[in-house]
Amino acid sequence: MEKEKKSDRYISGAEARRLRRDNKREMLRLEKRKKAHIGEGQYLARMKNDQNLVEFEDLNVYFFTDGGVVKSVNGVSFDIPSGKTVGVIGESGCGKSVTALSLLQLIQAPQGQIVSGSIRFKTNDFERDDSGSPIPVYEYAPDADGKPAPVLTEKTDKRGKPVLDPDGKPLFVQKQLISEDGLPVFEMVDKTVDIAKMPVAALQKIRGRDITMIFQEPMTSLNPVFTIGWQLDEVTLLHVPGTTRKTARGHSIKMLELVGMAIPEKVCGQYPHELSGGMRQRVMIAMALACKPKLIIADEPTTALDVTIQAQILELLRNIKSQVGCGIMLITHDLGVIAEMADYVVVMYAGKVVETGTTEEIFAAALHPYTIGLQRSILSVNKKVGRLQSIAGQVPNPINMPDYCYYRDRCKSAFSACGGKPPRLCKVSDTHSVSCYLYDKAAGEAGGEA
Numbered sequence: 001m002e003k004e005k006k007s008d009r010y011i012s013g014a015e016a017r018r019l020r021r022d023n024k025r026e027m028l029r030l031e032k033r034k035k036a037h038i039g040e041g042q043y044l045a046r047m048k049n050d051q052n053l054v055e056f057e058d059l060n061v062y063f064f065t066d067g068g069v070v071k072s073v074n075g076v077s078f079d080i081p082s083g084k085t086v087g088v089i090g091e092s093g094c095g096k097s098v099t100a101l102s103l104l105q106l107i108q109a110p111q112g113q114i115v116s117g118s119i120r121f122k123t124n125d126f127e128r129d130d131s132g133s134p135i136p137v138y139e140y141a142p143d144a145d146g147k148p149a150p151v152l153t154e155k156t157d158k159r160g161k162p163v164l165d166p167d168g169k170p171l172f173v174q175k176q177l178i179s180e181d182g183l184p185v186f187e188m189v190d191k192t193v194d195i196a197k198m199p200v201a202a203l204q205k206i207r208g209r210d211i212t213m214i215f216q217e218p219m220t221s222l223n224p225v226f227t228i229g230w231q232l233d234e235v236t237l238l239h240v241p242g243t244t245r246k247t248a249r250g251h252s253i254k255m256l257e258l259v260g261m262a263i264p265e266k267v268c269g270q271y272p273h274e275l276s277g278g279m280r281q282r283v284m285i286a287m288a289l290a291c292k293p294k295l296i297i298a299d300e301p302t303t304a305l306d307v308t309i310q311a312q313i314l315e316l317l318r319n320i321k322s323q324v325g326c327g328i329m330l331i332t333h334d335l336g337v338i339a340e341m342a343d344y345v346v347v348m349y350a351g352k353v354v355e356t357g358t359t360e361e362i363f364a365a366a367l368h369p370y371t372i373g374l375q376r377s378i379l380s381v382n383k384k385v386g387r388l389q390s391i392a393g394q395v396p397n398p399i400n401m402p403d404y405c406y407y408r409d410r411c412k413s414a415f416s417a418c419g420g421k422p423p424r425l426c427k428v429s430d431t432h433s434v435s436c437y438l439y440d441k442a443a444g445e446a447g448g449e450a
């Protein structure tokens with residue numbers, strides 16, 4: 001093995017100072033972009049395929065550290081079709097969570113920054129009047145002639161008390177339509193936004209409403225000093241204008257019922273530490289569902305749970321997806337979970353997507369040597385396995401990535417073309433893409449000049 005030079009592993013004091021200075025300048029520039037007051041027109045986008053809910057395109061997310069720039073997400077492109085579950089797999093540190101966190105711009109700042117690329121997301125926002133207020137949808141009922149007439153109701157204040165006119169008579173206003181969930185209805189408008197270009201202030205409308213996240217350990221996401229009911233109510237109060245604490249509580253109870261909680265009224269009065277891990281995860285799912293999201297990101301949602309509870313939570317997620325009709329981005333190390341839950345699979349390696357396809361394509365006809373390696377490293381009840389194989393070697397150093405295929409140093413199928421530029425993701429069928437010179441014949445024969 002070639003002896004590693006000391007200079008390859010260390011940087012001089014002058015280089016470290018220059019690196020810190022350059023990093024600071026770049027971080028400040030990107031932070032400023034996030035806080036800029038820009039108009040909506042600057043981040044509205046158009047989906048490439050209208051069937052998609054999310055389109056990642058050439059996304060680059062870097063961490064500017066004192067040791068160098070960590071390219072955690074390095075040119076990632078894949079889609080999440082509306083209402084489908086997309087499973088994301090790959091070894092630890094390959095960029096799964098950072099990709100998911102980018103969708104909400106929740107990467108640890110200022111070091112972590114979306115440097116370039118697009119994250120197009122189909123959202124629906126409130127239609128607003130000239131003063132910027134959401135426009136309510138009113139209730140109509142047939143009058144004596146059978147024509148629709150506005151329904152009137154007593155005007156109430158924030159505490160639900162009737163508002164009186166100067167003569168002491170109750171004031172009447174047009175009644176706002178209430179949804180099946182018990183929440184006021186407003187006029188909505190479909191929009192496609194590029195999350196990578198959105199300022200954080202504008203993103204607040206999407207976070208927790210259209211895109212929600214279920215984390216691995218619910219105890220770290222729930223606030224230990226507030227009751228479950230209070231925390232659930234807050235989501236509705238924050239995102240649905242015109243909701244009162246009372247209607248929000250009614251909605252929270254419905255959400256807890258939906259996730260299979262017995263006696264939800266009692267759970268509302270409890271604190272997170274009084275619940276078991278499985279119950280806490282159900283609360284997290286109820287919270288994620290509170291505003292009928294379009295996308296749920298589930299980052300290792302069952303890793304902290306026992307196997308039996310895992311099965312219950314996965315079943316719950318599946319049922320909820322069919323009821324709410326949302327898309328799910330499911331991140332897990334467990335290929336069994338992916339096989340059971342996902343419609344499409346994205347395989348990531350060292351910050352890049354190396355293979356994407358339908359679940360059948362990835363499990364029955366995986367092409368990339370890394371995907372095949374991952375599958376050989378798990379037990380199967382259907383097949384007799386002699387010895388479980390691990391993938392030899394290590395992921396390259398993210399600060400100093402090679403300028404050839406990132407998997408080459410571990411790949412048993414490597415051949416002459418693999419020393420060229422890192423291979424591009426190329427289609428082998430309408431739904432199946434792989435980034436490997438074995439399947440990009442033209443580039444492979446040209447000596448890896450993709």
Ligand SMILES: Nc1ncnc2c1ncn2[C@@H]1O[C@H](COP(=O)(O)OP(=O)(O)OP(=O)(O)O)[C@@H](O)[C@H]1O
Pocket residue numbers: 063065070072090091092093094095096097098099108111112398
């Ligand atoms: N705050 C940070 N500072 C520096 N580097 C970071 C930071 N957060 C993540 N990274 C780097 O980004 C890369 C991707 O991390 P990420 O958390 O996305 O991995 P992952 O695929 O989710 O792994 P796991 O399966 O273990 O959760 C890793 O190399 C990690 O070291």
Ligand code: SF4
Pocket residue numbers: 368369370405406407408409411412413414415417418423435436437438
């Ligand atoms: S491009 Fe070459 S080194 Fe990379 S995965 Fe394919 S065969 Fe292996």
Ligand SMILES: [Mg+2]
Pocket residue numbers: 096097098299
């Ligand atoms: Mg992770």
